[in-house]
Amino acid sequence: MQLGNRRHLEGKLEGGLFLKKLIVQNFKGFAERTTIEFFPGIGALIGPNGCGKSNVVDAVKWVLGAQKVSEVRGDKMNDLIFNGSATTTSHHYAEVEIVFDNSAKVFSLPQQEVSIARRLYRSGEMEYLINNEQCRLKDVHYLLLDTGLGRLDYSIMAQGSVSKILESSNTQRMRLIEEAASISKYRERHREYERKILKVTENLKHIEILYSNITKRKNALQKQTQASQGYFKIKKLLKHLELFQNLQTLKAIEKKQNTNHNETQQINQKLQALSTLIKQQTTRSEQLDQSAAKASDILQNETFKFKNELSVLHEKQKFLSERHSERTLELATQTKRIKQIEKNLHASKQTVATTEKSALHHEKILAHTRKELEGIRSALVVCQNNRKNQETIIATLEGDIAKNNALIDSERKTLDAIPELLFKDLEKLFPLSKLLAQEKKQKDPQEKLRSQLETLSQELHTTLENHLRNLLSLDPAAYKTALKTSFSTLKATTTQKINALKAKCTSLIDRDSNVTGIVKVIENVYRKKDVILSTLQTKITTAQKFQSKLKQAQKDLKKIGASKETLTVTQAKIEKKIAALNETIAPLRTDLARVKHYQTEQQADYDHYQKINSTLKTSIAGLIEQKKAIAVAITKTNVQAKTTTAKWIATRKNEKLSHTKLKNLKKNIGTLEQKYQKLNKQRYELSAQTNIFANEYKTLLEHTETYLDENLLDYRTRPEATKTLIKNSFITQEILDQISDRNPKPPISPPAAAPTHSAPTEQSQSMPKDSSALKKTNLSINLKTLTPRQLAKLIQICRDRLSGHNNINPLAEEELEEIAEEYSRIAKERLDIKNSLKNLSVLAQQVNRQSKKIFAKTFKQIAKNFKHIVKELFEGGTGNLAFKSHPNPDQNQIIISVQPPGKDVQNIDLFSGGEKTLIALALMFAIFKTKFSPFCILDEADAALDDENISRFLKLLKAFQRQTQILIISHNRKTFHAFDYLYGISMREGMSKIFSLKTDPSFATEETTISNPKHHHLNETTTS
Incomplete structure (x- = not known):
């Protein structure tokens, strides 16, 4: 397959949403920032296995909101962060970002590209970002609603999860189909409504509590207002009765005041008579008196x-006796103290004697040590003088040594010159040896002599060199021994050899005249050698003498230094002893001075106490x-x-008589x-009562006048007030019977009609002037006919009734008015909450009905697709999906x-692994056909399929590639025939690396590791 095929498919997805990129950084095995384009x-x-293919699936699931760690194959969230290699x-963080093409405006955002990112830190903090702006997980979920990516239950099939679709529970199957039906938004709305309903019900409970409390309070206040109104009505009646009673008492007070005035005049007359007698x-x-x-x-x-004189005498006697006893005690104490002082004096004298003895002893020791110190010092002076003398001697010896050294140096120079002279003499001998060699041919004796001379010259040369090396060494001992041995050996060997040569030469003189010259030269050398040796010997002896003297002087110096050190040590020891003796003598001297001072003090005290005693x-x-x-x-x-x-005594008797008379007079007085x-x-009481009565009279008059002035207009303008007072008051026939005192009932007038201002009633005309104001109250009882006792009983009954109203709230009416507004507000709020709760429940039911309707429609379509x-x-064969509803939505079943074809299997568990995978894929693609997802990731979904089933599976994928992006993770080589682009993952140094393998005919020469014979181009993906 060629790259052109991939380009042919670009931009032609029918789903609308398009996955562009996945950017992974520090997520699981992806240590570097890796961008995967789709x-x-x-x-x-x-x-290969373990390279991190499934980590790409985990990254997609994680960035789109997976919350459980088990969903992304981890134990804890921090396992998702790259842990190093x-x-x-x-x-310290992991980040995954997924980018979608939003040109079809599937997402409710204006941008052409929409990115969703998720970031995790090692501290546990999590961040969500939409278009690089922080957001919540809730926002991500809302963004993905109705896009087919909401729950990722059918768009991403992780490793081993294909067959788990059949093993899943009914709730999980329901969730799959609900996601496909796009009713998650309805579910979310339903949950939102339920949350609101819960919140509203909580508010309703709260408002119901407030409503019940405020209704209780309102009812209580209504009762309190009724009670307070009755209380104030009785109180008003009581005021009227007390007012009438006060008017009656005023009249009685006036009468009593007149009688009290007469009594006070009589008492004043009696008081005047008594005052004269007194x-x-x-x-x-x-x-x-x-x-x-x-x-x-x-x-x-x-x-x-x-008494004063007697007391003074007694005090003097007492003082003198006390003074006598004090003086006797003082005398005794002084005598004891004198004895103690005498003992102390005796003891102090003894201590003084002992301290004087010890002081004399220490002074003797000190004198002896001082003598020793003086002797040591004199010896030290002598030693110092000797040292000076020795130093002068050493100085002279050092001068001599320096001279001798100079001589030795000069002799060394001469010795150094000796080898040169010897070498010169030997050089002279060498031509002689040559001549002898020439004559060797002629005569054998001459040849022998020449050889002997050569050997002699060589021996002399070597011995001189060795001995000169020894002489030039710096060690004096080696110098002396070398000189001795060298000269003795040299002398012995040379004398022997020269004597032998002399004998030979004398024998050869006769033979050759030329030999005589040679012999003379040798004799000269020999003579010079003796002179040099003798001078060297004398110099060596003088040097030895000086060296011995130098050694002796050094020894003397060492002895003087040692003696000086010993003298200084002994001097230091003696000085320490003197210091120690001074330290010991100093406290003794102080003790002696203190004892003498104490002795003088004791003597002074003794003399003082002797004087005191006298x-x-x-x-x-x-x-x-x-x-x-x-x-x-x-x-x-x-x-x-x-x-x-x-x-x-006599005067006392007279005084008693006068006292008795005085007592009698005082009694009379x-x-x-x-x-x-x-x-x-009595006079004061009467005057006080009159004042009180006068004050009460004034206050009652003022009170009645003000009360009547205040209420006169009310009674005139509202003639029905008396009727309401009688009607609402508690005055009944029973009360009138109680106050009747078993007398005939007081006349009770029927409720009078409203009086006019022109024609007053008979009752009002018959009332006295003082009670003229009361007629306007128009009471149904004729108060004038009541006795004071009956009136008091009636007032007491009113007071008893008032005392029965203990907990009267005078502000109840005001509080009721205030609480009425709060009551109406709470009642209104309660009604609003009930209405909102009703509306929310209606909306929730509508959403539930709508979601059920959509679910039924979607389920029907999925069942149809599943069958196909x-x-x-x-x-061939048949496949059915059936829905079994239940009143409890959690117990709904999808069968x-x-x-x-050719099988009759009733239970899905009896199918083989491959068949189960096909059934699961059929269910998944049935959901896809109903509700397309932007992309689909299948992680080893074809692992259990054989080649024939894989071809059917690939055919199915081809049918869906127009609507959905598909990414397959597979190890099956037959599956590779269906791919449009390919990514390879490898593991390097603990990190996952992604490579893109693009099909392109221009790279026909290269080969790839894929089994089919197509040629591919290998590129590493973008990493930044």
Whole structure:
């Protein structure tokens, strides 16, 4: 199949809505932003197991509003976010966006393209977007209503869900067909109406409660107003009766006032007579009181003097005795204190002696340590002097050593020059050896001598080099040993060899005259060598001497340093001992000073208390003498007291007599005063009563006048008022019998007609002037004929009736008027709510009827389509869908029955897996034929089908590709023959990758992994 076929199908879908793109980012295995483009016709999605093909189906279901995690194959929502791999880190959110072509205006939005996006964060937050604007899930559901994408029950068949259609419950089958019938909006409306009905019923319940409460309140207020009206009517009648009673009492008060005036005049006369008697009695009693007071004053003065003197003497005696006892106690305490002070003095003297002894001992130790310190210091001075001397010696030795070093350096230079001289001499010997070599041919002895000389020169050269290396080393010990060994060995070896050479040379002198020169040169070398060796030996000995002296001086210096250190250590120790002794002596000295100070204080206290003791003794002697004098004075005063007491007894008797007389007079005066007070009280009471009566009279007159003035016009203008008062009042024949006192009934006039202003009634003419206002009330009882007792009974009955009205609400009528408005408002609102509830229930019934009608029509069409598709897929046979209704909508049943050709199977469960798949596909495509969906995704729907059934299945797909976009996920190679475009999914490093495989004849040279021999072009999909 070629790419041109795909282009041929573009833009020719009959459904109206067109799926353009699916953009996935961080969703499950899609770590990168991946865009999958969709085209009209049939598309395929292939790939190995576990590469993430079904994740594309999950992404579509999730973005279109799937809420259960199980629907997208997960345990929790966070499982949908890409969790990272070996090379890629995890992300904090997942996002899926689906884009539709809305050129046919299927969605109720003005845009040509409509995108729906869903975003999930790891924190659990969720976002929904329509055209990149945030919205609610509810908005997404409303947008997808009646588009075939509302519930995705038949437009997306996930892996293994094809056969589950047959195994689903009746409610799930009903939901499938309801979705196909587009009655979800009616269901939504019905649910909305039900929610509103619930809300309205709740409001109705609330308003019913308010209505019942306000009706109860209204009824109660109506009763209260009736009670208050009766109460005020009785109260009005009571006012009339009390007014008449007050007028009657006013007259009685006036009479009593006149009688009280006469009584007060008589009482005033009696009071005047009593006042004269009281004055006489009071003058007499005053005279007696004056005489008694004079006598008592004289007696009291004398007794007071004696008592004062006696008390003063007693106080002096008491003071002296107390002073004596105090002084004796003080003396005893002072003696005890003196003894204690003597003991303390003795103890302090002992402590002073001991401290003095210890101080002397410590002073001796201190003197001894000071002597030791002085000796150490002198020794230290000597050591310092010795050190100075040693330092001077060391300095001189160091100067000598420096000189010797200079000499050694000069000798080293000479020694360094020796090898050069030897080398020069040896160079002179080398030509001789050459000459000897020339003469070797002539004479063998000469050859031997030459070889011996060569060996000798080489040995000298090597030994000198070795010994010079040793001489040039810096170690003095190695220097000395090297010189000794080198010179001794060199001397020995050279002497031996030279002696041997001498012997040979002497034997050869005779042979050749040329040898004599050689021998002379060797002798010169030998002589120089001895001189050099002797000088070196002397220098070495002097250097050794200086070195020994230097060592000795260093040893002396070390000894002096050690002795100095020991002296400083001992000096520090002695100084520490001195400091410790000073520390120990310092508190002893302070203790000694404190003890001496305490001793002086104790001595001063002792002297002071001795003085006090002597003064106390003298004062005690004086007190004893004063005591004797006071005793004599007390005896004198006792004699005087006896005489005065006798006088006082006599005066006391006279005083008692005068007191009895005075008491009698006071009694008489008291009785008179009581009578006077009684009469005066009566006078005051009478005057107060008259004032009260006068005030009451005034107030009653004012009250009656104002009351009559207020009500006169009312009674004149409304003559029927008296009739209503009598009619509505509680005055009955029974009450009149109660107040009659078993006398003949008071005359009761029948209800009078309305009086005119010109002709008053007989009753009104017969009433007194004071009660002229009452005639206008036109009562049915003639109040004038009533006795005061009957009137009081009638008033009491009215008061009893008023007291029976305990809970009278005077504001009940006003409250009733106020609550009437609230009652009418609530009643109106109640009626409105009932009407709205009725209307909502009617609308809900209409929607229910309409949805049932549409459902029946759609179900009939689906059953018809199912019958036709079953025949196509099974190449014969029958298929039926039956609806079994129930009063309870949840128990409605949809019965599926299929009879393939040549089979009689009553139960669908007895069919094979492939047959079940065909039946499920037949039902699904029957629904598709009735209500097209914009796209259909089939995830391995052909897994259970064989090749023959797949060809029928593909034929069915071809019939639907004009109305619906179809995407197939499959592993069956025969299915690939039907696709118009192909996507491949692979898994790389834990991430899903999508590739587009487009059929195009221009890429005929390339091969693909698909089994059929068509040539394809492999491109990776857009990732950003």
